[in-house]
Amino acid sequence: MAEQRKLPSRQENYSEWYNQVVLRAELADYSPVRGCMVIRPYGYALWENIRDALDRRFKATGHVNAYFPLFIPMSFIEKEKEHVEGFAPELAVVTHGGGKKLEEPLVVRPTSETIIGHMYAKWIKSYRDLPVLINQWANVVRWELRTRLFLRTMEFLWQEGHTAHATAEEAEEEARRMLDVYEDFLQNDAAIPVVKGQKSNIEKFAGALRSYTVEAMMGNTWALQSGTSHNLGQNFAKAFNIRYLDRNNELQYVWTTSWGMSTRVVGAVVMVHGDDQGLRLPPRLAPIQVVVVPIWRKDADKSPVLDAAYNLTRALREAGVRVHLDDREEHTPGFKFNEWELRGVPLRVEIGPRDVENRQVVLARRDIPGKAGKSAVPMDEIVPRVQEMLETIQQSLFDQAKAFMEANTHTVQTYEEFKEVLATRGGFIRVYWAGSDEDEIRIKEETKATIRCYPFDHDGSEGTCFYTGKKTNRVAIFARAY
Amino acid sequence: MAEQRKLPSRQENYSEWYNQVVLRAELADYSPVRGCMVIRPYGYALWENIRDALDRRFKATGHVNAYFPLFIPMSFIEKEKEHVEGFAPELAVVTHGGGKKLEEPLVVRPTSETIIGHMYAKWIKSYRDLPVLINQWANVVRWELRTRLFLRTMEFLWQEGHTAHATAEEAEEEARRMLDVYEDFLQNDAAIPVVKGQKSNIEKFAGALRSYTVEAMMGNTWALQSGTSHNLGQNFAKAFNIRYLDRNNELQYVWTTSWGMSTRVVGAVVMVHGDDQGLRLPPRLAPIQVVVVPIWRKDADKSPVLDAAYNLTRALREAGVRVHLDDREEHTPGFKFNEWELRGVPLRVEIGPRDVENRQVVLARRDIPGKAGKSAVPMDEIVPRVQEMLETIQQSLFDQAKAFMEANTHTVQTYEEFKEVLATRGGFIRVYWAGSDEDEIRIKEETKATIRCYPFDHDGSEGTCFYTGKKTNRVAIFARAY
Numbered sequence: 035m036a037e038q039r040k041l042p043s044r045q046e047n048y049s050e051w052y053n054q055v056v057l058r059a060e061l062a063d064y065s066p067v068r069g070c071m072v073i074r075p076y077g078y079a080l081w082e083n084i085r086d087a088l089d090r091r092f093k094a095t096g097h098v099n100a101y102f103p104l105f106i107p108m109s110f111i112e113k114e115k116e117h118v119e120g121f122a123p124e125l126a127v128v129t130h131g132g133g134k135k136l137e138e139p140l141v142v143r144p145t146s147e148t149i150i151g152h153m154y155a156k157w158i159k160s161y162r163d164l165p166v167l168i169n170q171w172a173n174v175v176r177w178e179l180r181t182r183l184f185l186r187t188m189e190f191l192w193q194e195g196h197t198a199h200a201t202a203e204e205a206e207e208e209a210r211r212m213l214d215v216y217e218d219f220l221q222n223d224a225a226i227p228v229v230k231g232q233k234s235n236i237e238k239f240a241g242a243l244r245s246y247t248v249e250a251m252m253g254n255t256w257a258l259q260s261g262t263s264h265n266l267g268q269n270f271a272k273a274f275n276i277r278y279l280d281r282n283n284e285l286q287y288v289w290t291t292s293w294g295m296s297t298r299v300v301g302a303v304v305m306v307h308g309d310d311q312g313l314r315l316p317p318r319l320a321p322i323q324v325v326v327v328p329i330w331r332k333d334a335d336k337s338p339v340l341d342a343a344y345n346l347t348r349a350l351r352e353a354g355v356r357v358h359l360d361d362r363e364e365h366t367p368g369f370k371f372n373e374w375e376l377r378g379v380p381l382r383v384e385i386g387p388r389d390v391e392n393r394q395v396v397l398a399r400r401d402i403p404g405k406a407g408k409s410a411v412p413m414d415e416i417v418p419r420v421q422e423m424l425e426t427i428q429q430s431l432f433d434q435a436k437a438f439m440e441a442n443t444h445t446v447q448t449y450e451e452f453k454e455v456l457a458t459r460g461g462f463i464r465v466y467w468a469g470s471d472e473d474e475i476r477i478k479e480e481t482k483a484t485i486r487c488y489p490f491d492h493d494g495s496e497g498t499c500f501y502t503g504k505k506t507n508r509v510a511i512f513a514r515a516y
Numbered sequence: 517m518a519e520q521r522k523l524p525s526r527q528e529n530y531s532e533w534y535n536q537v538v539l540r541a542e543l544a545d546y547s548p549v550r551g552c553m554v555i556r557p558y559g560y561a562l563w564e565n566i567r568d569a570l571d572r573r574f575k576a577t578g579h580v581n582a583y584f585p586l587f588i589p590m591s592f593i594e595k596e597k598e599h600v601e602g603f604a605p606e607l608a609v610v611t612h613g614g615g616k617k618l619e620e621p622l623v624v625r626p627t628s629e630t631i632i633g634h635m636y637a638k639w640i641k642s643y644r645d646l647p648v649l650i651n652q653w654a655n656v657v658r659w660e661l662r663t664r665l666f667l668r669t670m671e672f673l674w675q676e677g678h679t680a681h682a683t684a685e686e687a688e689e690e691a692r693r694m695l696d697v698y699e700d701f702l703q704n705d706a707a708i709p710v711v712k713g714q715k716s717n718i719e720k721f722a723g724a725l726r727s728y729t730v731e732a733m734m735g736n737t738w739a740l741q742s743g744t745s746h747n748l749g750q751n752f753a754k755a756f757n758i759r760y761l762d763r764n765n766e767l768q769y770v771w772t773t774s775w776g777m778s779t780r781v782v783g784a785v786v787m788v789h790g791d792d793q794g795l796r797l798p799p800r801l802a803p804i805q806v807v808v809v810p811i812w813r814k815d816a817d818k819s820p821v822l823d824a825a826y827n828l829t830r831a832l833r834e835a836g837v838r839v840h841l842d843d844r845e846e847h848t849p850g851f852k853f854n855e856w857e858l859r860g861v862p863l864r865v866e867i868g869p870r871d872v873e874n875r876q877v878v879l880a881r882r883d884i885p886g887k888a889g890k891s892a893v894p895m896d897e898i899v900p901r902v903q904e905m906l907e908t909i910q911q912s913l914f915d916q917a918k919a920f921m922e923a924n925t926h927t928v929q930t931y932e933e934f935k936e937v938l939a940t941r942g943g944f945i946r947v948y949w950a951g952s953d954e955d956e957i958r959i960k961e962e963t964k965a966t967i968r969c970y971p972f973d974h975d976g977s978e979g980t981c982f983y984t985g986k987k988t989n990r991v992a993i994f995a996r997a998y
Contacts, residue, residue, distance in 0.1 A: 066592070066634055067622065070585035075650060078582045100560045103552035104624075104655055104671050105608075110548070123615055126587075128624065130609040131670075132659030140549065142586075142610065142624070152548055162846070168557060173586055173655065177614030188613075189586050364644070 041376070043310045048254040055304055056183045059313050059377045062300075069181040069188030076377065077184075077300060079321035081191065084299055085171065087223045087319070088193060091215045097167045097195060102149050104173075105140040110148040114273040117147065120240020124176040126188075142175040147241065147266070147292055150196045151274035158198060158288060160279045165208070166198040184301035185258070185516050192296035198276060198288040202267070205289035209265040212293040213246045216261035224299065225316035225432035226250045226306050227439050228260060229462065229511060231487025236474050239292075243267030249486040249511070251439040252305035255460035257486045257513040260302050263293035301516075306435050313378025314400050316431050317424040324350060324357040324420060325374045329367045329386040342390045346383065346416050353417045355424070375400060380427045381420065389413075401427050401434075443511075449477075449501050452512070456481055460514065464489070466497035467510035473501055483512045523858070525792045530736040537786055538665045541795050541859045544782075551663040551670030558859065559666075559782060561803035563673065566781055567653065569705045569801070570675060573697045579649045579677060584631050586655075587622040592630040596755040599629065602722020606658040608670075624657040629723065629748070629774055632678045633756035640680060640770060642761045647690070648680040666783035667740070667998050674778030680758060680770040684749070687771035691747040694775040695728045698743035706781065707798035707914040708732045708788050709921050710742060711944070711993060713969025718956050721774075725749030731968040731993070733921040734787035737942035739968045739995040742784050745775035783998075788917050795860025796882050798913050799906040806832060806839040806902060807856045811849045811868040824872045828865065828898050835899045837906070857882060862909045863902065871895075879905060883912050925993075931959075931983050934994070938963055942996065946971075948979035949992035955983055965994040 041058070044051045056062050061077030073081060089099075105128060112118045126142040129135060143149070154166060175189045195212060199205040213230060220226040228248040238245035242264035250260045270276070271287040280286050307314040317323050328343040330336045343359055350357040358379075360370050367384070374382060382398040389395050395416060399407035411419045442461030446452045455463055463483070478484050492509040499506050523540070526533045538544050543559030555563060571581075587610060594600045608624040611617060625631070636648060657671045677694060681687040695712060702708040710730040720727035724746035732742045752758070753769040762768050789796040799805050810825040812818050825841055832839040840861075842852050849866070856864060864880040871877050877898060881889035893901045924943030928934045937945055945965070960966050974991040981988050 063635065063638070065585045066589060066631070067585050067587045070587060072585065072635055073583040075580035075582045079580065081583075082581065098557035098561065099564065100557045101555040101563075101673065103547045103549050103554065104657065105549045105552060107548060125612075125614070126610050126622075127612040128608050129611045130607075130621075132607070132661065133605055139612075140608075149548070153545065153554055156545070175586065179614065191583065 041310060041312060044253055044308070051308075051310075052301075052305060053183065055308055055312050055376070056301075061304070062183045064183070067188075069178055071183050071187050073191075073297070076321060080300055080303070080315070080319060081297055083319045083321065084224070085193070088215075088219055088295060089171075091219060092169050092193075092195065095211065095215060097169045097197075099171060100168045101170060101172070102146050102153065104143055106143050106146070106149045108139045108141055110152060111141055113148060114241045114269055116269070117241035117273075121145070121176075124178070126175045126177055143172070144174055144176045145292070145294070146170060146172070146174075146194055147196065147270050147290075148274070151270045151276060151290070154196075154198050154288070154290075155274050155276045158276055158278050161200055161281055164198060164200045164278060164288065165204060167195075167208075168197065169193055169195040182301075182516075184297055184304070187297075190297045192294050195291070195293045197291045198271075199290070200278065200280070200286070200288065202289050205267070205291050206265050209244070209246060209263045209291045209293065212291070213248060213261070213263040216248045216263070216293075216295055219295075220248060220250065220260060220299075221432065223316065223318045224303055224306075225318075225428055225435060226260070226302060227432065227436040229487060229489050229491075231489040231511065233262070233487060234471075234474060234485040234510070236471050237485060239264045241266060241269050243269065247487050249513075250302050250306060251435075251442060251462060251513075252302070252516070253308060253438075254305070255442045255462075255513075257462065257515040258298070258302050258305070259486070259515065260299055261293070261295040264291060266290045266292060307431050308378070311372075311403070312376030314431065315378035315380060317380045317428045320378065320380055321356065322358045322374075322377075322379050323355055323424055324381045324383060325370075325379045326350075326357060326359045326383045326385065327367055327370050327374075328359075328361060329384060332387075335387040338390050339385060339387055342413070343385050346385070346395065346413065349417055350420060353421065355417075355420060371398075381423055383416075383420075397423060399423065399427060401430050447498070447500055452500055453481055456483055456512075456514070462486070463512045465500040465510055465512065466506050467501070467508050468499035468504035468506035469501045477501065477512070483514055486511045486513050486515060523792060523794060526735055526790070533790075533792075534783075534787060535665065537790055537794050537858070538783075543786070544665045546665075549670075551660055553665050553669050553671075555673075555779070558803060562782055562785070562797070562801060563779055565801045565803065566706070567675070570697075570701055570777060571653075573701060574651050574675075574677065577693065577697060579651045579679075581653065582650045583652060583654070584628050584635065586625055588625050588628070588631045590621045590623055592634060593623055595630060596723045596751055598751070599723035599755075603627070603658075606660070608657045608659055625654070626656055626658045627774075627776070628652060628654070628656075628676055629678065629752050629772075630756070633752045633758060633772070636678075636680050636770070636772075637756050637758045640758055640760050643682055643763055646680060646682045646760060646770065647686060649677075649690075650679065651675055651677040664783075664998075666779055666786070669779075672779045674776050677773070677775045679773045680753075681772070682760065682762070682768070682770065684771050687749070687773050688747050691726070691728060691745045691773045691775065694773070695730060695743070695745040698730045698745070698775075698777055701777075702730060702732065702742060702781075703914065705798065705800045706785055706788075707800075707910055707917060708742070708784060709914065709918040711969060711971050711973075713971040713993065715744070715969060716953075716956060716967040716992070718953050719967060721746045723748060723751050725751065729969050731995075732784050732788060733917075733924060733944060733995075734784070734998070735790060735920075736787070737924045737944075737995075739944065739997040740780070740784050740787070741968070741997065742781055743775070743777040746773060748772045748774060789913050790860070793854075793885070794858035796913065797860035797862060799862045799910045802860065802862055803838065804840045804856075804859075804861050805837055805906055806863045806865060807852075807861045808832075808839060808841045808865045808867065809849055809852050809856075810841075810843060811866060814869075817869040820872050821867060821869055824895070825867050828867070828877065828895065831899055832902060835903065837899075837902060853880075863905055865898075865902075881905065881909060883909050883916075928982055929980070934982055935963055938965055938994075938996070944968070945994045947982040947992055947994065948988050949983070949990050950981035950986035950988035951983045959983065959994070965996055968993045968995050968997060
C-alpha cells in the first residue's frame with residue numbers, strides 16, 4: 035500500500051512529482067526489462083475504464099474489433115517508403131524461433147498498417163465490401179531510449195483503428211470523425227480540454243497524407259499529444275494493392291485511415307488533474323469513485339459506525355456507484371485520508387459516532403482541499419447527493435483544466451517574444467506561421483518547442499508569420515511537448 | 517461475406533469441416549506469418565463475449581486485472597528448472613532492438629510466471645499483502661510447428677491468473693476454485709459439459725506441483741483441454757525469492773497458483789456444437805443472437821414488411837437482445853438463411869407480407885433443422901418468446917453435448933479392449949490406472965491416446981489397472997486429444 039512520505043511538490047520538481055505519484059498511487063511500476071512497465075491493478079482499472087469509454091464510442095460509430103498478429107514480416111514494413119523510414123530505428127526484431135534462426139526476421143508490431151493492409155487486400159473485392167471499419171486493442175513495441183511510465187514506454191497498450199473507404203472524401207470524413215470521438219472522450223470522460231488540429235509535415239505519421247491530433251496541456255504547461263487520426267490517402271492501398279471493383283466494374287484503390295489512443299492517456303490524466311497531494315481522478319474514469327472511511331475510538335462505537343458504513347456502502351453500490359469501504363483496523367483515519375487523496379478518489383465519505391446519532395455523514399471532495407470541500411449530508415439522501423456531487427466534481431475538474439490551458443496560451447508576434455515567453459511562462463504559443471520544414475526544425479533545435487498542430491479553430495484571417503515575416507492565414511501552436 | 521458452397525460433412529472429413537467452418541463463418545483467417553492467425557470481427561466478438569463472461573467471474577471471486585511486459589529476460593525463464601525444460605523449445609527470441617544487438621536476448625512471453633514472480637518478490641513484504649489475486653489478459657507466443665486456427669497457434673490470446681498465498685491450503689483452494697470457475701463458464705455460457713480432474717505427471721504444467729484441467733469432448737470424440745489451473749507449490753516462490761513476514765515476524769515463502777483459458781475455447785465452441793450446416797453458437801456467447809430476415813417479392817409488400825422488421829428489431833434490441841436485421845437487397849432469403857445458419861445464429865425471425873397481415877412472425881431455431889424448428893409467434897409477444905426460446909436453445913445445446921459425451925465415454929478392462937474401442941469408437945476411455953510415466957508414454961506412442969485427467973468424480977473404489985494388472989483406486993480418462 036502507498037507510503038506516507040510527502041510527495042515532492044510540482045513546483046519544485048514536476049518530473050519527480052509525476053514519477054512518485056505514478057509509483058506511490060500504484061498505477062504502475064518499473065519492470066526488469068528496460069523501458070517496459072508493469073501496469074498495476076489500480077492503473078489497469080483506470081485503463082479498463084478508458085478502454086470501455088472509447089470502445090463504446092467506436093461501436094456507436096459503426097466499428098468492430100478484430101485481432102491481427104503481433105509479428106510482421108520485415109519485408110512488409112519496407113513496402114511503404116516513408117513508413118519504413120519512420121519506424122526502422124524503433125523496431126524490436128525476432129530472429130530466432132523454436133530454437134532455429136528464422137529465414138526472414140519478424141518485427142514486433144510498432145503499429146499495424148502493413149499487416150492489416152495485407153489482409154484488406156485479401157478481403158476487399160467490391161464496393162459492397164466497403165467501408166471496412168475495424169479497430170484493434172493490442173500491445174505494440176517501439177524501441178525507445180528515454181522512457182517514462184505511461185508517457186513513453188517501449189511496450190504500450192493502445193487501440194488502433196484501420197479503415198478502408200471507396201472515396202477520398204469518406205476517408206477524410208472518417209479521420210475527422212474519429213478525432214471528434216477522441217475529443218469527446220477526453221473532454222467528457224477524462225475532463226481534459228484539448229486543441230484539435232492538423233500535424234505539420236514534420237510531425238505527421240510516417241506514411242500519412244495528413245495527420246490530425248488532439249493536444250492537451252499538462253500541469254507544467256507542456257503539451258501531450260493525446261490521440262491522433264491519420265488520413266493515409268492511397269499510400270498503403272498502393273503499397274499493399276488494396277483494390278475494389280467499383281459500380282462500373284473498374285478496379286480502384288481504396289482510401290485508408292488509421293487512428294490511435296494509448297496508455298499515454300493515463301499519464302495525461304495524472305498530469306492534467308494531479309496536485310501536490312497526488313492524483314485527482316475524474317469520477318467517470320475513477321476505479322473507485324467514493325471511499326467510505328468509518329471513524330471510531332471507543333469500542334462501543336465500533337459496531338454502530340461499521341453497521342452504518344456497510345449500509346451506505348451497499349446503498350451506493352446498488353445505485354451503480356464504484357464505492358470502496360476502507361474498514362482496515364491497522365491504520366488511522368488520517369492515514370487513510372492521505373492515502374485515498376494520493377490515489378485520487380474523487381469523494382470521501384466520513385462517518386463517526388456523532389454522525390450515526392445525527393443520521394448524517396460528511397462528504398469530502400478531493401478537488402477542494404480542507405473544510406471548504408466538506409459538507410454534511412443526511413444519510414437518507416446519500417445516494418442522490420453523492421451522484422450529484424460526482425457530476426459536479428467531473429465538471430469542476432474540466433473547468434479548472436480549461437481555465438489553466440487558456441491562461442497559459444499566449445500569442446506572440448516575433449521570434450524574440452516567442453523565446454522570451456517560452457523561457458519565462460511556457461505554455462501553448464499561438465502564432466501565424468509561414469515557415470518551412472527547415473525553419474520548424476531550427477526552432478526545435480534552438481528552443482525545444484515543436485509545432486503541436488495547426489488548430490482547427492483559427493478563423494482563417496491573415497496575419498504575419500512570427501518567424502519569417504511573411505503574410506499567411508495559417509496559425510500554428512508551438513509548445514514544449516512530451 | 518460467406519460463400520455458399522457446401523461444407524464438407526463432419527463424417528467425411530472432420531478436420532477440413534473445421535477449417536472451412538472457421539474460415540467461411542469468418543471467425544478467423546490465415547495470416548502471412550506462419551502459424552499466426554487473424555481473428556476476424558465475428559470471431560473477435562465471440563471472444564469478447566467469452567472474455568467478459570470470464571472477467572465477470574474473476575472479479576466476483578476477488579481478482580483484479582493488471583498488465584506485465586511482453587518481453588522476459590532469457591535468464592528469468594532459466595530460473596525454474598522444469599519450467600525452462602518445458603518452454604525452451606517453444607520460445608520466440610528478440611535479439612535486436614533499435615538497430616542494435618541486445619546484450620541479453622529477450623523472450624516473447626510464452627506464459628508469465630517468471631516475470632510476475634519477479635514483481636511479486638518486490639511487492640509482497642508481509643502477510644498483510646496476501647493473498648495477491650491478479651489476472652492478466654494478454655497475447656502469448658509459443659513456437660508451434662503444426663498449427664490450427666484457434667486450437668494451436670503460434671500467438672494466441674488468453675487470460676493468465678497468478679496468485680500468491682500465505683499457506684499451501686489456500687493455494688490449493690484457489691487452484692480448485694478457479695477450475696470450478698472454468699467449469700461454470702463452460703457449462704453455463706458455452707454450453708459445454710466437461711470432465712474435471714488432475715493432470716498426470718507427464719501432462720502437467722512445466723513447474724507445477726499439480727495441474728488441474730477441464731476436458732471437453734469435441735464432435736469427433738477427441739478431447740480438448742479447455743482450461744487449466746495449477747498449484748505451483750513453492751517452486752516459483754523459491755526460484756524468484758517471493759517471501760513474506762508472517763504474524764510471528766518470520767520470513768516464509770509464499771505459495772502460488774496460475775490458471776489460464778485461451779482463444780482455444782473458440783475452437784471448442786465450433787467443434788462441440790457445430791453441425792454439417794456450420795456453426796451453432798450458444799445464445800449466451802453468440803455475437804448475434806437473433807437475425808431478422810424480411811421477405812417480400814412484390815414492390816407493394818416491401819415497405820410494410822420492412823417497417824414491421826425494423827419495429828421488431830428495435831423492440832428486441834431495446835430488450836437487450838443482440839439482434840441483426842439483414843435487409844440486404846442483393847441476396848435472396850434462401851441465401852441469407854444458409855449464411856446465418858453457417859454463422860451459427862441461434863434464432864432466425866422470418867417476416868413476410870402474410871405475417872404482417874396476421875400480425876405474426878415465424879421463429880426458426882438453428883438447433884432444430886427444418887419445419888420442426890419453426891413456430892409462428894404473435895408479433896406482440898415477440899420479446900418474451902424470443903428470450904424464452906434463447907434460453908431453451910442454450911439448454912438444448914448443453915443437453916445434446918452432454919448426451920454425446922456420455923454416449924462416447926467407455927470403460928474397458930484390458931489394453932486389448934482399450935485399443936479396440938479407441939480404433940473403432942474413439943471417445944473418452946475410463947480405466948483403472950496404476951501405470952508409470954513410461955507406461956503412459958508407451959501407450960501414447962502405440963495408440964496416440966493420452967491421459968486427459970484423473971477425474972474428480974471417481975468415488976475412490978478400487979479396481980484393476982487395465983495396463984499393469986495392479987490393484988489401484990486411481991481412475992484415468994484416456995483419449996485422443998487436440
